[in-house]
Amino acid sequence: MADAEMADAEMADFLMPVLGADMDEGTVVEWLVKPGDEIHKGDVIAVVDTAKAAIEVESFASGTVEQLIVEPGQTVAVGTVLAKIAAARRPPGEKRPAEKRPAEKRPGEKRAAGKRTAVRQEVSSPLVRHVAERLGVDLSQVHGTGQAGSITRADVERAAAPPAGEQPVPRPDGARRRATPLARRIAAELAVDLAGVAGTGPDGTVREADVRRAAGAGTAVPRQAQAVPAAAARAQATRQVTARLMARSKREIPHYYLSDTIDMSAAMAWLHARNLELEVTERLVPAALLLKAAAVAARTVPVLNGFWTDDRFVPATAVHLGVAISLRGGGLVTPAIHHAADLPPFELMRKLRDLVTRARAGRLRGSELTDATISVTNLGEQGVELVYGVIYPPQVALVGFGKVAERPVAAGGLVGARPVVVATLAADHRATDGYTGARYLTAVSELLQRPEDM
Amino acid sequence: MNTEEATRAIEEVLSQVAPDAELESLAPDADLRGTLELDSLDFLSFVEGLSKRVGQRIDEDDYPKLATMASATAFISGRNSHPVTDTA
Numbered sequence: 001m002a003d004a005e006m007a008d009a010e011m012a013d014f015l016m017p018v019l020g021a022d023m024d025e026g027t028v029v030e031w032l033v034k035p036g037d038e039i040h041k042g043d044v045i046a047v048v049d050t051a052k053a054a055i056e057v058e059s060f061a062s063g064t065v066e067q068l069i070v071e072p073g074q075t076v077a078v079g080t081v082l083a084k085i086a087a088a089r090r091p092p093g094e095k096r097p098a099e100k101r102p103a104e105k106r107p108g109e110k111r112a113a114g115k116r117t118a119v120r121q122e123v124s125s126p127l128v129r130h131v132a133e134r135l136g137v138d139l140s141q142v143h144g145t146g147q148a149g150s151i152t153r154a155d156v157e158r159a160a161a162p163p164a165g166e167q168p169v170p171r172p173d174g175a176r177r178r179a180t181p182l183a184r185r186i187a188a189e190l191a192v193d194l195a196g197v198a199g200t201g202p203d204g205t206v207r208e209a210d211v212r213r214a215a216g217a218g219t220a221v222p223r224q225a226q227a228v229p230a231a232a233a234r235a236q237a238t239r240q241v242t243a244r245l246m247a248r249s250k251r252e253i254p255h256y257y258l259s260d261t262i263d264m265s266a267a268m269a270w271l272h273a274r275n276l277e278l279e280v281t282e283r284l285v286p287a288a289l290l291l292k293a294a295a296v297a298a299r300t301v302p303v304l305n306g307f308w309t310d311d312r313f314v315p316a317t318a319v320h321l322g323v324a325i326s327l328r329g330g331g332l333v334t335p336a337i338h339h340a341a342d343l344p345p346f347e348l349m350r351k352l353r354d355l356v357t358r359a360r361a362g363r364l365r366g367s368e369l370t371d372a373t374i375s376v377t378n379l380g381e382q383g384v385e386l387v388y389g390v391i392y393p394p395q396v397a398l399v400g401f402g403k404v405a406e407r408p409v410a411a412g413g414l415v416g417a418r419p420v421v422v423a424t425l426a427a428d429h430r431a432t433d434g435y436t437g438a439r440y441l442t443a444v445s446e447l448l449q450r451p452e453d454m
Numbered sequence: 455m456n457t458e459e460a461t462r463a464i465e466e467v468l469s470q471v472a473p474d475a476e477l478e479s480l481a482p483d484a485d486l487r488g489t490l491e492l493d494s495l496d497f498l499s500f501v502e503g504l505s506k507r508v509g510q511r512i513d514e515d516d517y518p519k520l521a522t523m524a525s526a527t528a529f530i531s532g533r534n535s536h537p538v539t540d541t542a
Contacts, residue, residue, distance in 0.1 A: 275514050280502045283514070285494040326493075328474055356495050381493040 012061040016076050016085040019048065019369045020241065024049050028082060030194070037065045037083070044365065046082065051237035053333060053359070054184070057366040063087040179206035185362060190215040238331035249390050253308075254429040258390050258439040262448055263421040264404050268453035284398050286404045287378050288349040292454050294399045295321045295340035295348075297443035298314065298374045303432050304397040304425075304440055305374045313396065313431040318342075322372030322392065323352065324379075325359045334392060335364050336372035343450040345454055380404060386422035396428035397440070455508060460530035464523065467503035471496050482524040504530070 016026050027049040039045055044056040045065075066084040070076055178192050179187070183206045187194050190211065197214040199206035267289050274284045298305040298319045306315040321340035325333050337343070337351045358364055374395055379387040380403035389398035402422040409418040423444055427437045447454060455463070465477050472490045480489060487497055501520065505512045508530055512520070519529040 272514060280505050280512060281500070283498060286497060287494055328472070353495055353498075382491075383488070 005333045010087055011066065012063065012085045012087050013081045014045070014059065014061070016048070016070075016078050016080045017057055017366055017370075018078050019050050019366050020245070021365075023050055023078060023241075025075055025077050026055075028070050028072050029054055029188075031068055031070055032081075033065045033068075035065050035067055038088075039063065039065060040350040048366070049141050051234070051241045053327075054188075054362045055364055055366050055369060059085065059366065061085050061087055069144030083252055135356065137145055177205040178204060179211075183208045183343050184213050187211045229286055235330050238327075242332055245392065246390050249393050253391050253393060253396075255391060256429045256437065257424065257426050258434060258437045258441055259386060259388075259422055260445055261407075261420050261422050263409065263446045264421050264448065267448045267451045282346065284345060284349050286421075287381070287401075288345050288352060289448065289451055289454065290401045290423075291321060291323065291337070291340065291352065291376055292343070292345050292348050293444045293447040294374075294376050294401075295319045295337075296447055296454065297440050298397075299341045300443045301436060301440040303436055304427060306396060306431075307373070307394040308309050308396050308431050316373035318373070320373045322395070323355065324375065324377040324389075328360055333359050333364065333369070334372060334375050335359055335368040336370075338367075338371065345451075364420055374399070375402065380421065388423055388424050389426045391426055391428055396431040397437075398426045399444070400424040400426070438449060455531050457527055457531045460508070460527045461523070463507045463530060464504065464526050467500055467507055471500045471505055480523055483522050484519060485527070486523065487521070496508075 004228060018328055019026065028046060029049045030047040031038055031045070032047065033043075033045045039059050040062045041059055043059050045059045046057045046059050048055050064086045066086045068083045070080065070082045076082070077185075178199065178201070179197075186192075186208050187197070187206075192211050192215045194211070196204055197206050197210050198204075200210055201207045241396065264286070268286065269288065270283055278284075296319075298321070302315055303313065305319055306313055308314075318339055319341040320336040320338050322334040322336050325335065327333060335355055337355060338350065340348060342353075343351065355364075355368070372392070372395065374397050375389070375392050375397045377387055377389045378401045380401050386402040386406070387400035389400045391398045400423070402424075404419055404421045406417045407420045408415050409420060411418075423441055425437045425441055427440075468473045468477060468486070468490065472492060480486075486492065486500075490496075492500065495496060497517075501512050501517070504520075510530075516529065519524075520526045530534075
């Protein structure tokens with residue numbers, strides 16, 4: 001990779017990325033760009049199918065698409081050149097290979113930083129840029145209604161093609177066939193090529209019914225047979241990926257385990273009071289507060305936030321919180337909520353819902369699958385009292401939350417019923433000692449006693 | 455809203471939240487969250503969808519009334535002991 005870049009400074013290779021610790025190969029499902037298209041670093045340019053899910057892959061470089069080398073349907077090894085990108089003029093040092101370590105790869109930041117100055121001045125907050133990035137909205141196209149014409153979150157959300165089906169903001173990827181996630185899934189299952197389907201949704205978006213119609217009419221061009229594995233094969237492949245990763249974790253990582261029972265009275269009372277005022281679309285679940293506390297505590301105890309690589313701990317520069325999400329029909333993915341410690345609980349909640357929805361629809365982004373710096377499993381949702389997790393290598397800690405439930409608690413010489421949650425920490429003993437882990441759980445507990453400050 | 459309409463509304467929303475659920479085989483008194491494996495976000499989506507579908511506000515305190523098909527139907531059709539305030 002480095003050699004290729006030196007030999008041809010004007011051309012960057014877009015490689016099959018590593019989208020999980022144990023990914024060996026991937027299938028190009030779809031190109032969202034065509035030769036001649038101008039792209040920016042962080043733009044989603046291809047959909048790649050892995051054993052686990054279809055992933056939206058972002059470009060690591062800005063420039064013009066020169067050539068698409070791998071055809072949709074082809075399965076190639078990690079590191080294979082998928083496309084050539086003629087590089088735009090860049091400041092030195094910006095160019096980077098696709099397979100950089102997760103800790104160093106933060107397309108979101110680069111994208112926000114790369115926006116034109118004029119745009120940045122109109123934007124009221126980093127949060128708005130986060131939201132715009134998440135929704136794929138070009139801020140230069142958004143009309144601001146805030147103070148002095150600043151762009152508010154509502155402006156961004158209005159611009160982002162709401163479910164009601166308004167005209168979406170034009171995106172640079174004009175070649176892309178718009179389709180709903182469900183339509184994509186059905187198309188994959190029925191082996192229908194979306195390019196041959198007439199969309200009846202807003203702006204020509206292909207909907208499920210369109211796909212089924214195309215499949216029934218036999219007009220669609222069939223995909224290559226190996227393009228997308230059938231559901232059963234996928235479930236088995238997912239199992240194997242999880243099996244390899246977890247076996248590696250238990251083989252390599254000397255886990256130590258700690259637990260603490262945390263009083264949730266203050267947190268639950270605060271949640272309840274807030275939710276009374278809120279419309280259901282805005283309501284918080286306890287998980288949002290637990291995740292927020294886990295993320296902020298990771299900043300307090302930074303030696304648990306990062307990676308064990310080459311026999312040493314490499315701290316991460318931000319907290320990207322991996323969240324274990326079970327998929328309907330089996331399987332597990334652990335995508336990251338970027339900068340989770342910086343998000344207010346309401347925004348974290350929004351991100352969480354968005355992430356779960358997209359994980360289950362098979363529309364996660366590559367950066368989400370590779371960027372997690374510490375992970376959380378919230379198995380309490382399924383009713384268990386506590387969960388001791390298995391660390392995702394090369395991360396060094398996994399936080400577990402059990403069910404929030406009323407239990408007898410002794411306080412001030414009296415026993416009363418209070419909501420509590422058992423928080424656990426599984427941590428890599430190579431990177432930290434139990435004393436450090438204890439500090440982490442204490443930090444989580446203290447944060448949850450002051451929910452209003454989070 | 456009568457019982458039949460309420461049942462239909464609930465089933466409609468549930469099938470959106472849990473597309474793979476077999477609602478026909480769901481016992482009236484089966485716990486919805488446990489049986490359909492709804493996590494707290496799924497359940498919130500259910501509440502959200504139902505609130506929109508039937509045009510009535512559903513508060514957190516009402517959640518226990520949505521525990522089973524039978525109790526949810528009673529709640530939505532207004533046959534529960536606690537009258538529901540309308541918010542459009």
